[in-house]
Structure formats: C-alpha cells, structure tokens
Amino acid sequence: MERLLVLPTSRAGWGLLIAFVLLVLAGTWPVIGWVNRATLVMGLPLLVVWSYLVIFACVVVMLIGNRIVERDDHE
Amino acid sequence: MNSPWPLLITLTYVAIAMVIGLRARAGRSMNSLEEWGVAGRSMGPVTLYLLIAAGSVSAYTFMGAPGWAYSKGVAVFYVAIYLSYLALVAWYFGPKVWQFGEQFGHVTQASAIADRYQSPALGALAAIVMAIGSIAYAVLQTIGSAYILFVMSGGLIPIWLGVVLVLSCIAVYLYASGQRAIGRTNAFQGVxxxxxxxxxxxxxxHSATGGLSFAGVFERIQAEHSEFLTLPGAGGDMSFSFWTTSIIVSMFSFMPPVWTQWMSASSARTIRRSATWLPTYYVVILPMVVVGFIGIFSLPELSRADTVVLEYAMQHLPVVLVGLLGAGTLAASMSSSEPFIHSVSLSLSKDVLQPVLKLSDGVTGKLARLLILPIMFFVVAPLAIAEPGSLVMILLVGLGFASQVLPAFIGMFFWPRASRLGVMAGIVVGFLITVAFTTLWPHPMGIHAGFWGLMLNLPVFVAVSLMTPATHAEVVERFFRIAAPRGFTQRGCRATV
Known part of the structure; x- marks a missing residue:
C-alpha cells in the first residue's frame, strides 16, 4: 500500500482527468500566448472571448463528468 | 451627491439582509457545531450554488476588478479563469470532503487534517495560520463596506461608524443563525x-456609446489604447508566467470557508451539481470590467483606480442605479467577509480551544458562536478602522500560506504514504519561501511567490514523508475508502487498500 497513488481506474476516468488537464492548459501559458492578440471577436477582445470559452468548457466537462459518475453509481 | 436615495437604497439592502439572516434560524437551536457550523448539512443545490458564488465574488468584483481593467486591461480575466478552475476543484474534492464530514464528524478543515494525520497539533497549526489570512481578508472586505457607506452617505457616515454598523449587522444574524444565515443572505446577495x-x-x-453593445467600448480602446487588450497589460506587469502561476496558486488554495461550505451541503451529489454550474455565475464580472474600460477614456485622470465604477456611476448614472450599485458592492463585501469570520471562529473553537482546554462538544458549540464577537470587535474592527498599510501584505502572505497546505490534501486524497512530519516540513519550508518571496524579493522572475513556495514544499514533503513513519494503516484505510472508493491504480495494475 505504501507506494500506491490514487489514479483513475477506468477509461472514462482517464478521459475525465485528461479533459481537466486540457482545461487548465487552455487557460494558462503557452496556450494563452496564442490568443494574446489585440483583435476583437464579436465586439470583445480575443483574450476575453477565450476566457469565457474556457469557463463554459468547464461546465460542459463537469456535466459529462456527472453522467459518468452517476452511470457508474459511485461517489 | 446630494440625493438621499443612494443611502436609502443601500440601507434598505442592509435591513433586508438582516431580516433574511435572522429568519434563517427558523426556531432551531444553534448551540451545536453541526447546526451553527455547517447548517446541519442541509443545503440544497441552488442555495449552495449561490453561497459559493457570492462568497467568491467579493468587493473585488465591483471595485478591484474594474480598477485592474482601468489600469492594466484584459489581465484582470485571470480571476474569472481561476474561479472556474475552483469549480473543478469543488467538483472533484467537495463530495469527498462532504463524506469525510458526514462519516467522521468533521465540521472544519483543520479537524480533517488533525484526523488524517492523527495530530491535533498539526490541526491547530493549520487553524491558526489559516486564521491570519482569513482575518486579513475579512478586514479588507469590511474596509470596502465602510467605504461604500461613506460614499453613499456623502461623507455623513465616517469610516469608523461604517465599520461598526456593518459588523454589528453581520454579528447579529451570524450569532443567531450561523451557517444558515450565511447561506440565505449569500443567496439574496448573489442574485x-x-x-x-x-x-x-x-x-x-449606453451612456458612453449610445448603444447596448460592448463592441463600441472595445473598438475605441483598440483604436486608442490597444495595449489594454493584451498581456502584459498597460502596466507591463502581468507576464504570461505571472498569469499562469497566479492561476495555479489560487486554484490550490483550499481556504477554510470553502471547505465549510462543502460540508454544509445536503449530499455529495448536491455539491457536484452546484459546482457544475458555478462557472456560469462569473458572467457577473464582465459588465463591471467593461465599466473599468469605459473609465480609460472617460475618467483618464482618476487617482484611485478601484473607484472607477463608483466615480463613473456618480457622474453619469441615475441616483437609483447609484444606490443599487452601493447595495450590490456592499452585498459583495458582506457576503465574502461573513464566511471568513464564521470559519475563523469555528476553527479556533473546535481545533485550538477545545483540545487545549479539553472542552465538551456542547461547550465548544456555544463558544464558537460567542467567539465571533471578540473576533469582530477586538480584531477586525480596529484593523479596519486603522487601515494598516501592511494589510495587503498580510493577506498576500496569508493566501500564500493557504496554498502551502497542499501537501496535507495530497496525503488526504492521493498519497496514503504521506506522513505528519512530511506535511509539517513541507508547510514550514513552503511558508518561509512564500514569505521571503512576497516581502524581501517579490515574485522573482515574474513567478508568483506561492508557486516558488510549492516548488520547494512538495519535494521536501515527499522526501520527509518517505523517511518518517506513515499514519496508522487503519486511519489511512478509513480515509482512502472515500478518497479512492474503487481502489488504486499503479503502473497499470489495479489494487485495493
């Protein structure tokens, strides 16, 4: 037991972990550098639009996560 | 500003908040830690959503964030991103924390730490140092509240009186209804x-461009001040590294009130449902920040950036909206300060005074309620009235420490081998580095001081844990049945605890 780490135990769990990591990467460097331009999209700065895309992507990933957790019937 | 309406509207908000807070008790006895501390673990998904959302949206959203937009530009949106990542943190950890609380009887974060590592001393240490950051945060919010009353009254309510008024209101309903008052008032304040x-x-x-689209504002900024639309911002101080490390450090700062909020939920599923929709609330930041951008060309000579929304409102908006702005800003600061005051009182009673004085649970429950009064009137009020220049520094160090407690949580959720001495060593090293890199050599190489602290903290934590005895196997097993209900995976193989 001494060397064990808690990691996902199913493919869906790994998929969720990867999605969480991708979300964090999307809001930080280097990805944030790629959208760091003084252009407007739908009247808003690109960085603002990207920030809200990341924010709403968090909701989508958690909604998918809820389905997985409730389907597998564990907390 | 001569109209009485802004002050009347602001005071009406205070009166409504008091009525809601007092009625939240609904005839229940509040002398137990379960009831006063975590609302009998009864909160539904909507109340919990608004409780966490309003608690995380402080006066910063109405004053500080527009001020950042005014002085730096889009760099301010790192806040919206890290708040959404905190929802991911709540989604994953919240249900497990709730189960710890429900099965092991924890009502505070420090109780969980003390239990996991079988060390009341480590729990007390966590409670005391977390209290420093929490009180500094509550003081800053109280200063914001008093400032709003000062402005809305046209200077008739001086800062000291505003501090006493706001703290008295919070004290009355917090003493009477505890976490239930925080839940109900935060729901009202959130809406x-x-x-x-x-x-x-x-x-x-509309007053700045003649329309309702934000495009007019940003097209003008793009044409005249395009440096506000990109990092490192107009001030040149928000580099990619500072943006990234600020987000990561903030994401891993498990502040005690958040832990208490999770334990107040009616079920683990409730937390997951609330956390899922939590990021949608952060659309509240966008319109306030846009006013900050309007200030760039409308109020170019402003001496204090964080007053940009209030100044613009008083010059261009009808008095009713100015009053509503006062009420909204006061709601933001009160909804953020009361959970911190509550959690400090709860944790000092449960995790410091109870073990030291060997008090019963009943006496500790009564003590937690009473302790809010000296905390508010002998600590928060004098500090808020004095407005010490080092307060922001205390807050930064306090929040820096919050992230340094990360090893305690790694040992609770991911790594059974973590030891009490490993956690202590990691925290002490991380804290010293964070203090040094906040005060002596601020944020070297543009990297957040708390991130530097973590980079030393984590290796020390792992090394000392491997060299010192682990916690008793039955305690570890008890925690990891919840943290890892399906067992562990190691190098592609499954095993169970």
Whole structure:
C-alpha cells in the first residue's frame, strides 16, 4: 500500500482527468500566448472571448463528468 | 451627491439582509457545531450554488476588478479563469470532503487534517495560520463596506461608524443563525449582485456609446489604447508566467470557508451539481470590467483606480442605479467577509480551544458562536478602522500560506504514504519561501511567490514523508475508502487498500 497513488481506474476516468488537464492548459501559458492578440471577436477582445470559452468548457466537462459518475453509481 | 436615495437604497439592502439572516434560524437551536457550523448539512443545490458564488465574488468584483481593467486591461480575466478552475476543484474534492464530514464528524478543515494525520497539533497549526489570512481578508472586505457607506452617505457616515454598523449587522444574524444565515443572505446577495452588475454595466455602456453593445467600448480602446487588450497589460506587469502561476496558486488554495461550505451541503451529489454550474455565475464580472474600460477614456485622470465604477456611476448614472450599485458592492463585501469570520471562529473553537482546554462538544458549540464577537470587535474592527498599510501584505502572505497546505490534501486524497512530519516540513519550508518571496524579493522572475513556495514544499514533503513513519494503516484505510472508493491504480495494475 505504501507506494500506491490514487489514479483513475477506468477509461472514462482517464478521459475525465485528461479533459481537466486540457482545461487548465487552455487557460494558462503557452496556450494563452496564442490568443494574446489585440483583435476583437464579436465586439470583445480575443483574450476575453477565450476566457469565457474556457469557463463554459468547464461546465460542459463537469456535466459529462456527472453522467459518468452517476452511470457508474459511485461517489 | 446630494440625493438621499443612494443611502436609502443601500440601507434598505442592509435591513433586508438582516431580516433574511435572522429568519434563517427558523426556531432551531444553534448551540451545536453541526447546526451553527455547517447548517446541519442541509443545503440544497441552488442555495449552495449561490453561497459559493457570492462568497467568491467579493468587493473585488465591483471595485478591484474594474480598477485592474482601468489600469492594466484584459489581465484582470485571470480571476474569472481561476474561479472556474475552483469549480473543478469543488467538483472533484467537495463530495469527498462532504463524506469525510458526514462519516467522521468533521465540521472544519483543520479537524480533517488533525484526523488524517492523527495530530491535533498539526490541526491547530493549520487553524491558526489559516486564521491570519482569513482575518486579513475579512478586514479588507469590511474596509470596502465602510467605504461604500461613506460614499453613499456623502461623507455623513465616517469610516469608523461604517465599520461598526456593518459588523454589528453581520454579528447579529451570524450569532443567531450561523451557517444558515450565511447561506440565505449569500443567496439574496448573489442574485442582487448579478442584477446590479448587468444593470449598471449596460447603463454605463449606453451612456458612453449610445448603444447596448460592448463592441463600441472595445473598438475605441483598440483604436486608442490597444495595449489594454493584451498581456502584459498597460502596466507591463502581468507576464504570461505571472498569469499562469497566479492561476495555479489560487486554484490550490483550499481556504477554510470553502471547505465549510462543502460540508454544509445536503449530499455529495448536491455539491457536484452546484459546482457544475458555478462557472456560469462569473458572467457577473464582465459588465463591471467593461465599466473599468469605459473609465480609460472617460475618467483618464482618476487617482484611485478601484473607484472607477463608483466615480463613473456618480457622474453619469441615475441616483437609483447609484444606490443599487452601493447595495450590490456592499452585498459583495458582506457576503465574502461573513464566511471568513464564521470559519475563523469555528476553527479556533473546535481545533485550538477545545483540545487545549479539553472542552465538551456542547461547550465548544456555544463558544464558537460567542467567539465571533471578540473576533469582530477586538480584531477586525480596529484593523479596519486603522487601515494598516501592511494589510495587503498580510493577506498576500496569508493566501500564500493557504496554498502551502497542499501537501496535507495530497496525503488526504492521493498519497496514503504521506506522513505528519512530511506535511509539517513541507508547510514550514513552503511558508518561509512564500514569505521571503512576497516581502524581501517579490515574485522573482515574474513567478508568483506561492508557486516558488510549492516548488520547494512538495519535494521536501515527499522526501520527509518517505523517511518518517506513515499514519496508522487503519486511519489511512478509513480515509482512502472515500478518497479512492474503487481502489488504486499503479503502473497499470489495479489494487485495493
């Protein structure tokens, strides 16, 4: 037991972990550098639009996560 | 500003908040830690959503964030991103924390730490140092509240009186109804803030551009001040590294009130449902920040950036909206300060005074309620009235420490081998580095001081844990049945605890 780490135990769990990591990467460097331009999209700065895309992507990933957790019937 | 309406509207909000807070008790006895501390673990998904959302949206959203937009530009949106990542943190950890609380009887974060590592001393240490950051945060919010009353009254309510008034209101309903008052008032404050932010934002855009689209504001900024639309911002101080490390450090700062909020939920599923939709609340930040951008060309000579929304409102908006802005800003600061005051009182009673004085649970429950009074009137009030220059520094160090407690949580959720001495060593090293890199050599190489602290903290934590005895196997097993209900995976193989 001494060397064990808690990691996902199913493919869906790994998929969720990867999605969480991708979300964090999307809001930080280097990805944030790629959208760091003084252009407007739908009247808003690109960085603002990207920030809200990341924010709403968090909701989508958690909604998918809820389905997985409730389907597998564990907390 | 000569109209009495702004002050009347602001005071009406205070009266409504008091009535809601007092009625939240609904005839229950509040002398137990379960009831006063975590609302009998009864909160539903909507109340919990608004409780966490309003608690995380402080006066910063109405004053500091527009001020950042005014002085730096889009760099301010790192806040919206890290708040959404905190929702991911709540989604994953919240249900497990709730189960710890429900099965092992924890009502505070420090109780869980003390239990996991079988060390009341480590729990007390965590409680005391977390209290420093929490009190500094509550003081800053109280200063914001008093400032709003000062402005809305046209200077008739001096800062000291504003501090006493706001703290007295919070003290009455917090003593009477505890976490239930925080839940109900935050729900009211959360809705109020959302309405006020969008009403003020859209009205300000209309007065500045003649339309309701934000595009007019940003097209002008793009043409005249395009440096506000990219990092490192107009001040040149928000580099990619500072943006990234600020987000990561903030994401891993498990502040005690958040832990208490999770334990107040009616079920683990409730937390997951609330956390899922939590990021949607952060649309509240956008209209306030847009007013900050309007200030760049409308109020170019402003001496204090964080007053940009109030100044613009008083010059261009109708008095009713100015009053609503006062109420909304006061709601933001009160909804953020009361959970911190509550959690400090709860944790000092449960995790410091109870073990030291060997008090019963009943006496500790009564003590927690009473302790809010000296905390508010002998600590928070004098500090808020004195407005010490080092307060922001205390807050930064306090929040820096919060992230240094990360090893305690790694050992609770991911790594059974973590030891009490490993956690202590990691925290001490991380804290010293964070203090040094906040005060002596601020944020070297543009990297957040708390991130430097973590980079030393984590290797020390792992090394010392491997060299010192682990916690008793039955305690570890008890925690990891919840943290890892399906066992562990190691190098592609499954095993169970």
């Amino acid at each position: 109020l803030m959302l309405i006020v932010a969008w009403a003020v934002g859209l009205w300000a855009v």
